[in-house]
Amino acid sequence: MLFEIAPLPNLLVLAVPFTIIVFLVRFIRQAAFRKTGPKIPPGPPGSDHAKYLQADRWNVFKAWNEKYVLGTMEGAIDLLEKAGETFSSRPDFVMGEFLFSRLRGFSMVYGQKWRNWRTIHNSHFSAKASPAAKPMQENESAVLIKDLLENKAEDGILDRKHKILRRHMASTMFQMAYGRRVTSMEDPLIMEHDEVEEYIERVPGRFFLESWPQLLWLPWFSWEPERRRDTNTRLYRAVMNDVKKRMEEGTQVPCTTQWALERQKELGFDDLELSYALSSPWAAGIGTVSTAIEIAILAILHYPEAYAKVNEEMDRVVGRDRMPTFADQQSLPYLDAFIKETMRYISLSHMPVK
Incomplete structure (x- = not known):
């Protein structure tokens, strides 16, 4: 009868040991991690990589690509396919x-x-x-x-x-x-x-x-x-x-x-x-x-100055009497660079910046 009217204490009898086991396993795994180190490939130093991207970022990317980052199609195929x-x-x-x-x-x-x-x-x-x-x-x-x-x-x-x-x-x-x-x-x-x-x-x-x-x-x-x-x-x-x-x-x-x-x-x-x-x-x-x-x-x-350059290029190549098409893409190098920079912003927008 006691179990029927008060099931919570009986549930806690199982929950408390279970919680202790979870924390014990977590402690053992953390201790093993500190002893052996992470089993992951080498990467750029530190955890706050945003600080490296404030200036001269292209040289930083180039150096990372040469040392850490998978930067070739052949390497990607070898890893992800083979x-x-x-x-x-x-x-x-x-x-x-x-x-x-x-x-x-x-x-x-x-x-x-x-x-x-x-x-x-x-x-x-x-x-x-x-x-x-x-x-x-x-x-x-x-x-x-x-x-x-x-x-x-x-x-x-x-x-x-x-x-x-x-x-x-x-x-x-x-x-x-x-x-x-x-x-x-x-x-x-x-x-x-x-x-x-x-x-x-x-x-x-x-x-x-x-x-x-x-x-x-x-x-x-x-x-x-x-x-x-x-x-x-x-x-x-x-x-x-x-x-x-x-x-x-x-x-x-x-x-x-x-x-x-x-x-x-x-x-x-x-x-x-x-x-x-x-x-x-x-x-x-x-x-x-x-x-x-x-x-x-x-x-x-x-960056209104960049937008002004996009507008100038669009007016010069496309004009204002029609919509731009994919056929205009090769004649719009500044717009192409603007779009690619936008795509880079998407990834950087998820990085912490102090």
């Missing part, structure tokens, strides 16, 4: 097991399945295949400029422009992956996708806050992620099946999903595995590229 089972696999990812069942690329174990997953995306997103998407990108860019120019409201303007950028990238990714455009962020598919991705980004903080009342029951940690996984599965299957339907009707435009469905048996993926593999571009590409554009806007605000 020794892939050693260097390309993924460690155990407990939350990934519940959320994705290791069906997403970043949580998959290295092997034939992972190589086939990569083959799917190389079919349309590799450097060799991507030029075929240039006309679509030019059209979407024109729509983006139109949306930005027409949105002149002052209240909440930053939030609205952020959504415009996300709609632009969502439409680009969805066309490449599924052969359909996104005309509004109110598209039910986009809203549901964003809800899923925002949840994943807030794990584990939000996950713990939502689940703490279930702590008295051992399987508490799997309930919410598994519910989210069911939502993901339904969403990813729905968009893939929509492509299947259009293929049967003969109305589907070429896209990654059509390519993969036509080779599904050869790839060795069942419907569930394929639906998750095909979700990668929209799961990984929308926020990444829209953030890159926002960083470019931030750079323009901080």
Whole structure:
């Protein structure tokens, strides 16, 4: 009777020894680490590498490349391809097991399945295949400029422009992956996708806050992620099946999903595995590229003199009577350098600077 009305003390009887064991194992591992040192390749000295990047950074990068960093395509192939089972696999990812069942690329174990997953995306997103998407990108860019120019409201303007950028990238990714455009962020598919991705980004903080009342029951940690996984599965299957339907009707435009469905048996993926593999571009590409554009806007605000040079070059090469195209790229060296510098800013934005 005492156990029925007061289960918490009995749970603590198990929890206290378990906690002691965890801390003991951690102490032993730290002691072993201090004795033997880290089992990782050599790297640049210290932990605050940002201080080396304040001046003369290109010489710093050159020196690191020669001594520490893998800087050649041949070396990358040797490590990631020829020794892939050693260097390309993924460690155990407990939350990934519940959320994705290791069906997403970043949580998959290295092997034939992972190589086939990569083959799917190389079919349309590799450097060799991507030029075929240039006309679509030019059209979407024109729509983006139109949306930005027409949105002149002052209240909440930053939030609205952020959504415009996300709609632009969502439409680009969805066309490449599924052969359909996104005309509004109110598209039910986009809203549901964003809800899923925002949840994943807030794990584990939000996950713990939502689940703490279930702590008295051992399987508490799997309930919410598994519910989210069911939502993901339904969403990813729905968009893939929509492509299947259009293929049967003969109305589907070429896209990654059509390519993969036509080779599904050869790839060795069942419907569930394929639906998750095909979700990668929209799961990984929308926020990444829209953030890159926002960083470019931030750079323009901080360096107006660089923006003035970009404008001068654009006016001289393209003029003001048409949109720039990929055909202009070779004639716009300063703009090309500006874009590449923006891409470098993305990585540096995650480094601590004192």
